[in-house]
Amino acid sequence: MDAFMLVLVATLAGQTGGRLSLLAAQLVDRSGKTPTVLAGLMLAQAALAAGAIRxxxxxxxxxxxxxxxxxxxxxxVVTGIGMMGRIPRPTHPYGRPRLGAFGGAVIFGGAILxxxxxxxxxxxxxxxxxxPWAALPGTVIGLSGAMLPAMLMGERAWRRLPLRAIRLALGAIMVLTGVVIGLSVKELI
Incomplete structure (x- = not known):
């Protein structure tokens, strides 16, 4: 069960306010198909997570x-540092999606994931x-929790949030957590 909770929290924190949230909001704004986009993202995440678990x-x-x-x-620590990178610009970085809502979510979302x-x-x-396979539902649930607010709010409302500050704070928490775990493993704290 520790793998489930650990991965759920790490995925939820790691995907909040990032490029995937923006892609999800953009795909929903263009297609109007929230469940379809979410299903595509969940499929891509499940496939990648299954490979990582293996x-x-x-x-x-x-x-x-x-x-x-x-x-x-x-x-x-690596995930937390990666979260502190820049957030993409308001333009759609993937051109006009011609794959439909589900295909765009699987292909573009899979690449970002x-x-x-x-x-x-x-x-x-x-x-x-x-x-170990308890991590699979944790990743899918964590991703859903991170994507749904962006998808329901839409791209414009989502971009008005202080995403940079949110990502910096969550990234710092992940880095600090990694450092504490590393020090406790080496019995330095």
């Missing part, structure tokens, strides 16, 4: 428990858990 399962026997903890700490969804956190959580 990698975590394969690597788990090769690491000591201390290494599992350090890997998780590094994954959280592969680049910055914290799949390393998913793999690290799966590697250290006795129930």
């Amino acid at each position: 990698i975590g399962i394969l690597l788990a026997p090769q690491f000591t428990p201390e290494t599992h903890g350090l890997l998780l700490a590094i994954a959280l 592969f680049a910055d969804s914290g799949l390393l956190v998913v793999a690290a959580a799966a590697a250290r858990s006795p129930l």
Whole structure:
């Protein structure tokens, strides 16, 4: 169960206010199909998370428990630093979507998720858990929780929020959490 909660919180925090939220809001604004866009994003996230979990399962026997903890700490720090990057401009960065709402969500959302969804956190959580596949529903639920506000608000209202400050704060929390986990694994605190 620790993999479920860890990945749910990391995915929810990591995707809040990022490029994927903007893409989801844009696709919903253009198509008006919130459930279709959400289903496409969830499918892309589930496929990528399943691959990350499988990698975590394969690597788990090769690491000591201390290494599992350090890997998780590094994954959280890297994800937190990645969250502190810039937020995209108001223009649609992917051109005019011709794939439809579902296809655009799967293809474009999958590309964004592969680049910055914290799949390393998913793999690290799966590697250290006795129930590694519990991370799969955690990623999908966390993604849904992060995307729904942007999709329901629409792009204009979403961009009025202080997204940069939100991302910086959440990124700092993830970095701090990773540092604390790393120090506690090495028994320095």
